[in-house]
Amino acid sequence: MRRRAHATVDESWCGRLELLVLQPTPFCNLDCDYCYLPDRDDTRRMSLATLEAVATRVFQAGLAANEVSVIWHAGEPLTVPREWYAEAFALLARHCPPGVRLRHHVQTNGVLLDARWCDFITTHDVHVGVSVDGPAWLHDRHRRTRRGQGTHALVVRGIEALRQAGIPFHVICVLTRESLARPDEIFDFFAALGPSCLCFNVEEVEAANGRSSLAGPDRALIEGEFRAFMTRVVERLSPSAPPFRVREVDHVVQVLRDPAYGTRRGNSQNEPGRIVSVAWDGTYGTFSPELLGITDGRLGRLGLGNVLVDPLPPLLGSESYRRQRDEVRRGNERCRATCKYFDLCLGGAPANKLGELGRFDGTETMFCRLTQQAVADVVLAALDDMGDARRAPQAPHAASRE
């Protein structure tokens, strides 16, 4: 019986895959100082044979949920030719079963965006995210070329190409310590830029990035600055006509609106099989995509196998998979037992736990204090104030319980 369990793949992965992160190349044409990706100067590219193996394994095993987002990332995706993507998209479409909808996304630094890429993006209905950190003085401090030159002007030119082609885009803005003092300047910059959604990432300690300007001995001060920043952003979001959506605010409101609020036990990053990340050479993993290509001193290589030779999903008896899965699960259970924000964040991100605490079974990190707890406090306080302002007379239940 035990032997059979060891030779069986983990079938709990079936029908759960929501996010397939594919690394067309590890290469990036920039050298941002906070980047978590290793091997950014490696120009090798995923072969179509490897991609075919991914498609075969994922779709034949029935891993896909009804809708799967394919994100081309973990390197600069636009350094790979459009012809390669045309073949790759066709290959995935060939293997995709009728009941599954694929949506392609690229997360780019925007430097190579031009009219030809915009044509391609429009033709193939690709969703675009661009990484911009705000005004030039802020962006160019961190997002530079290998020669140390700023990239802001190139990125704004790329975004202008998107706008001229009428392509909606979201932006990811990495917040560093110096960003926190300038919420209005950053908000105004993005309001003029015109993204559909603004996503704030914090400078994280994870994978190849071992330090952050937001981690340090003056923790309370930094958290206060971060809360003040987010409070100001939420104040600027006029409920009637916001210039863009803010992912962090949307997330809290969506979680509160979820009918299953309070009953969920994990999120897509800490439940195995909901995210699958595949490196250019076919190495695959699950949990946080940032774990792709990482070797940990204690857990060893975090890849669970290679799609060219190993089963996907992994074998239940796989030592590497079992150790990761059990440790992530323990961390989740500890979060649930100890943190009152659990119902909002559902256990956090394994990559940040490993990066900051050295273990998956830890609990609170700088990442979750800022992006989950502080954001939740700010958004809940704003909702509370809105409720006070428009306490509805037709809401007898809510009023009577206060």
Next chain:
Amino acid sequence: MKRWRRLVLVLVTLAGFPPFVPAAPADAKPIDRVAQIRSRLLEADRSAPAPDGLASGRLGDVPRHLAQYWRNWPNYWANWPNWPNWPNWGNWRNW
């Protein structure tokens, strides 16, 4: 047989009885008032026009709501009195 029916009725009634949610102190942090804040958010959603018509409160929607409730009743009671996509049962004028 009737006895069984009565027992089932009692159990269903007890299982579905709305849980008591103690009010948080006024000076609590927002996260300590999350249940109340969520209540008000859902109440506001419910009073807004629903694009799919589910929360319309029309009598003709009742079978659909009952089917939805039947599939998902523990979550509905866990979130009482904020039942998303549920008509405003308290407002009888909608019926």
